[in-house]
Amino acid sequence: MAQDSGSQTSSPDRARSRWAALRPTARLRRQLVQASIFALILVAVIGGLSFVFGIIVLQYAMGGLVVSSIVIVAAIGLTVLYGIRGFANFAYGDLMTLGAYISLLLSVNGLSLVWGAIVSFFVLAVVGILLEVVIFSRLEGRGPVPPIVASVGVGLIIQNGIRSIAGTAEWLYPVPASQDIVIVPGLGIHPVRGILTLVIGVTFVLSAHILLKYTNLGKAMRATADNLELAKATGIDTKRVTYAAWVVSCSFASTAGVLLGLGTAITPTMGFDVILLIFAAVIVGGIGSPYGAMLGGLLVGLSQEMSVPFLVWLERPDVIGLQFGSAYKVAIPFIILIIVLIFRPWGIAGRRPAFARRSYFIERVTRALGGERGAIDASVGEANGGR
Amino acid sequence: MASTSSGGIPNQAAGRKLPWSEVIAFVAIAVIVLAGVLAGVLAGASPQGILTNVGFYASIAIIFAVLALGFNLQWGYTGLFNAGIAGFYLIGAYTMAIAITAPSPPIVIGGIPVYPGHLGGYSLPLAVGAILAMLAAGGAAVIIALPALRLRADYLAIATLAFASILQILANNLQSVTGGAIGITGIPKPITFVSANAPFLNAITIVGIGSAILLLFLLLLQFMAESPWGRVLRAVREDEEATMALGKNTFNYKLQAFALGGALMGLAGALFAVTLGYVSPSSSFAPAVTFSVWVMVIVGGSGNNRGVIVGAFLIYGLEWLSVQLKDYVPIALAAGLPTIRLLLIVVGLIAVIAAGVFVLFSRYMPTRGWGRVLRKIQERGWVRNGTIGAFALYGLGWVFVFLEQYKPGAIGDTIFYTRLMFIGVLLIILIIYRPEGILREHKRVLR
Amino acid sequence: MLLQAENLRSGYGEMEILHGVSMTLDQGEMVVLIGPNGAGKSTLIKTIFGLLRPTEGRVRFRDTDITGYHPRDLVIMGLGYVPQTNNTFPTLSVLENLEMGAITRRISPLPLHWNRGSDQRRTQSRMMKDAEIRERAMETVEMFPNLQPKLREHAGSLSGGEQQMVALAKSMMLDPEVLLIDEPSAGLAPKLVDTVFSKIVEINESGTGIVMVEQNAKKALAIADRGYVLETGRNRFAGTGEWLLHNADVGRLYLGGQA
Numbered sequence A: 001m002a003q004d005s006g007s008q009t010s011s012p013d014r015a016r017s018r019w020a021a022l023r024p025t026a027r028l029r030r031q032l033v034q035a036s037i038f039a040l041i042l043v044a045v046i047g048g049l050s051f052v053f054g055i056i057v058l059q060y061a062m063g064g065l066v067v068s069s070i071v072i073v074a075a076i077g078l079t080v081l082y083g084i085r086g087f088a089n090f091a092y093g094d095l096m097t098l099g100a101y102i103s104l105l106l107s108v109n110g111l112s113l114v115w116g117a118i119v120s121f122f123v124l125a126v127v128g129i130l131l132e133v134v135i136f137s138r139l140e141g142r143g144p145v146p147p148i149v150a151s152v153g154v155g156l157i158i159q160n161g162i163r164s165i166a167g168t169a170e171w172l173y174p175v176p177a178s179q180d181i182v183i184v185p186g187l188g189i190h191p192v193r194g195i196l197t198l199v200i201g202v203t204f205v206l207s208a209h210i211l212l213k214y215t216n217l218g219k220a221m222r223a224t225a226d227n228l229e230l231a232k233a234t235g236i237d238t239k240r241v242t243y244a245a246w247v248v249s250c251s252f253a254s255t256a257g258v259l260l261g262l263g264t265a266i267t268p269t270m271g272f273d274v275i276l277l278i279f280a281a282v283i284v285g286g287i288g289s290p291y292g293a294m295l296g297g298l299l300v301g302l303s304q305e306m307s308v309p310f311l312v313w314l315e316r317p318d319v320i321g322l323q324f325g326s327a328y329k330v331a332i333p334f335i336i337l338i339i340v341l342i343f344r345p346w347g348i349a350g351r352r353p354a355f356a357r358r359s360y361f362i363e364r365v366t367r368a369l370g371g372e373r374g375a376i377d378a379s380v381g382e383a384n385g386g387r
Numbered sequence B: 001m002a003s004t005s006s007g008g009i010p011n012q013a014a015g016r017k018l019p020w021s022e023v024i025a026f027v028a029i030a031v032i033v034l035a036g037v038l039a040g041v042l043a044g045a046s047p048q049g050i051l052t053n054v055g056f057y058a059s060i061a062i063i064f065a066v067l068a069l070g071f072n073l074q075w076g077y078t079g080l081f082n083a084g085i086a087g088f089y090l091i092g093a094y095t096m097a098i099a100i101t102a103p104s105p106p107i108v109i110g111g112i113p114v115y116p117g118h119l120g121g122y123s124l125p126l127a128v129g130a131i132l133a134m135l136a137a138g139g140a141a142v143i144i145a146l147p148a149l150r151l152r153a154d155y156l157a158i159a160t161l162a163f164a165s166i167l168q169i170l171a172n173n174l175q176s177v178t179g180g181a182i183g184i185t186g187i188p189k190p191i192t193f194v195s196a197n198a199p200f201l202n203a204i205t206i207v208g209i210g211s212a213i214l215l216l217f218l219l220l221l222q223f224m225a226e227s228p229w230g231r232v233l234r235a236v237r238e239d240e241e242a243t244m245a246l247g248k249n250t251f252n253y254k255l256q257a258f259a260l261g262g263a264l265m266g267l268a269g270a271l272f273a274v275t276l277g278y279v280s281p282s283s284s285f286a287p288a289v290t291f292s293v294w295v296m297v298i299v300g301g302s303g304n305n306r307g308v309i310v311g312a313f314l315i316y317g318l319e320w321l322s323v324q325l326k327d328y329v330p331i332a333l334a335a336g337l338p339t340i341r342l343l344l345i346v347v348g349l350i351a352v353i354a355a356g357v358f359v360l361f362s363r364y365m366p367t368r369g370w371g372r373v374l375r376k377i378q379e380r381g382w383v384r385n386g387t388i389g390a391f392a393l394y395g396l397g398w399v400f401v402f403l404e405q406y407k408p409g410a411i412g413d414t415i416f417y418t419r420l421m422f423i424g425v426l427l428i429i430l431i432i433y434r435p436e437g438i439l440r441e442h443k444r445v446l447r
Numbered sequence C: 001m002l003l004q005a006e007n008l009r010s011g012y013g014e015m016e017i018l019h020g021v022s023m024t025l026d027q028g029e030m031v032v033l034i035g036p037n038g039a040g041k042s043t044l045i046k047t048i049f050g051l052l053r054p055t056e057g058r059v060r061f062r063d064t065d066i067t068g069y070h071p072r073d074l075v076i077m078g079l080g081y082v083p084q085t086n087n088t089f090p091t092l093s094v095l096e097n098l099e100m101g102a103i104t105r106r107i108s109p110l111p112l113h114w115n116r117g118s119d120q121r122r123t124q125s126r127m128m129k130d131a132e133i134r135e136r137a138m139e140t141v142e143m144f145p146n147l148q149p150k151l152r153e154h155a156g157s158l159s160g161g162e163q164q165m166v167a168l169a170k171s172m173m174l175d176p177e178v179l180l181i182d183e184p185s186a187g188l189a190p191k192l193v194d195t196v197f198s199k200i201v202e203i204n205e206s207g208t209g210i211v212m213v214e215q216n217a218k219k220a221l222a223i224a225d226r227g228y229v230l231e232t233g234r235n236r237f238a239g240t241g242e243w244l245l246h247n248a249d250v251g252r253l254y255l256g257g258q259a
């Protein structure tokens, strides 16, 4: 039957009725509505805040968007690998650092930063494949902990290797200094650290979307993340998909690292310092889900930056006189993380597992009080794309 | 009972054979200590200083052993993977410091606040402080466990890592409680000595108290592991669903084990505060501490209390030695660079020739006498592994030499950082090839 | 003989579940495996399909010894497998699920030969372009009219019966010569069971040999050509569907008393 499918002729209206099935469905429309409501709320909140507190809020929101776009690139990379290999890569931050340093090495030796970033993109892709071949393929099927331990080992090697070679000093990319572009007085954006980062972030999000939604590799990746056994039984070459996941993951890490280095300074711990921010984005969005990672990254990045005016307000002696209030901004993502872990461990965008019919929280409380046996527990992780 | 399917604790009575791996481990620890002493002697330290240093090694190793026991209870027995050991350790240390120090008001010199002061000044007895430290860390463990314990291992790992890093932020910034970046100083010693030998005597006291505590908890944990409670924990680790089906509220068991492990880590922190005499949000509570403890437990064999203690002495010994060498090696290298280079070349030549001869010889190996021994060596893969190891060491030697040549003085830092790289390499190799630990004859699959 | 399993011993890790099980399937035949829970029916199917490696015994497909082949190679050779549970990709749309079913014969538009390699040597069948795969999916879905309006929905959001249909449709994308189906009726309402069975019969009548595990033994035996009864990893009875259905022992032991 498959052999003659191409030569089959079908009458025009029959064909039309067939393809009619491909029009946007209720689900798509629902998603569009949800997305626009989310965007509206976001805009309304930021707008309202800036109306009350002045334009400074917009400045912080802008900063938040920039941070988000870095976090999102990294979170997509992390979550894609999680989906397919089923473990949280604790070396991810250090892979970002590695990418940043490779670009640095090239750009201080005369290559332009753009080429440096491109080369490190590909170098890290190779590093990813090597990691899978040399280390992680040997840990397959042994649960989530051994790969975590090994990834911490990889992270220690990268981080301290960089330390002993490049030293602990801060480095900066040799990019021409430039002024912020002033949009309105009090609201400016840096052409490189701001606009370029945003543009690259959006480009990566779009390419991830195209990869996952429209290419066969992307579909195979999503299928493998859904169900490894079934993917094998379907005939998907899961080995190659795994390599592809490493390539995507590590090359995204490299770019995220370069963007991070552009935004701040390049140090051996720059990546490890943000790994929890990225984990927060990934878990908030629903671990293993790239689209969740985008949403989570946006939420986490925005809330971290936009908490600053609030924390500064807390610093005032007539409020609570908090010392170093803005230093706590990095704790905000963790707080969101903990809240999500308590109430929606499958993430805000993740699918609610079928067993959590009642409110998850109520079920939890019932059980903690010694109630009947539900089905929560370890299965939450599984429902979120783990195995 | 569900745990019957997978063996319980290693049966000491059954292993009549001499536990070679443990003997080797003890020898290795002795060698490490001797090497440290030697480095001290060569660097021209006083005998007193060297002894104090060894005492310091022992006390910190004991502290790490307590940490390792706590982590072993959580992971080895119950399968709860904690990536925030440093956080519980920090809580213990700060609680102890706040509880037992005398009041230390803020210091302002010329209108500039030099020291912000900190919470506390209660001057409580040491034992009370230690108990408070355990309670605080155990309570924190309960709080972090409530949301995360029901989820898969990775969630718990991420949540605990986040927890530890929030605590570091707090320790650094919550000045009115923690004293900020300077931390809390003037923590009283168990016994106040006034002689010139005070540092040494202090170290000895700490070692004495620490070993007593360590022994106590080792026995306690061994006892608990054999009790019905411990059997349920192992059953939870092996198959939580099945244990639940037996009507056990596995969540409570997990919570208890996690809290108790956290309390042990808090105790280690309390010991640490007393040992050092001050606490500050420094690298003592960095994530590297957590990772070191992982290595110790994996080396010792997770689920093997005695093993993890030996692992702690071994791995901390290596770290300690690297610190000793950090001072000595650059001096030695700078002095003897040409000699060392020559030595490396000669050794390299000999090694290559020897390997070549061995390879050729192994082709035509006689089946008797020495040939049999050689064949046996080869069959066990010692030749291959030995060659790889030797070449790695050899390469490292050259790296040092080149580093010294191009960046004089940097070698000390390099040793320091390669120490952490070494931890990383160990983590990877052990988790791939010896997940059951190297101090264990017994085979048990790690989860 | 289309498919032959001979004296298979297999299991999970150290635990042996099958202690020497044999079965055969002829061209265009439908064979049903029945037996109590835990008898090893799923294990047998998984072993045939290369998801478990037998410690002893052979699996032959036509003239080829396929023991220990990777499932992917078996898909390429013309076998299909529908697992007992989790048999669709929940976050993929129905259409994407079907596309995945044909992935082994896809021609990559890029010169990357993403999913080809040595495949072509083992199969005579034609490779398909993306558009042809789409076309084929539309054609396959015509067999399952209730999926028509849901092509763009996530498979995970469909009902159990619909998911079963998706799984069947997915495995029919390549028109396999042998289809291994594990408990297609698990968890379905009785009415849906009949629908699913009629689909399976339809597939069978189009020339596909079918090996089906079923708890619904009576219904299954009624539509099957032959059946095997397994118990604790061993062959217990074998015969035509008719014979098994009316065999007193089988009836007493496995069909719920009255035969």
Ligand SMILES: Nc1ncnc2c1ncn2[C@@H]1O[C@H](COP(=O)(O)OP(=O)(O)OP(=O)(O)O)[C@@H](O)[C@H]1O
Residues within 6 Å of the ligand: C012, C017, C035, C036, C037, C038, C039, C040, C041, C042, C043, C044, C084, C215
């Ligand atoms: N993944 C696994 N790991 C270990 N043991 C397993 C696994 N899957 C099944 N078993 C065991 O193998 C035995 C046979 O299982 P199998 O799934 O083949 O039974 P079945 O005949 O298909 O039963 P059912 O009708 O319930 O589907 C059971 O005792 C089961 O406990």
Ligand SMILES: [Mg+2]
Residues within 6 Å of the ligand: C041, C042, C043, C084, C182, C183, C213
């Ligand atoms: Mg079954």
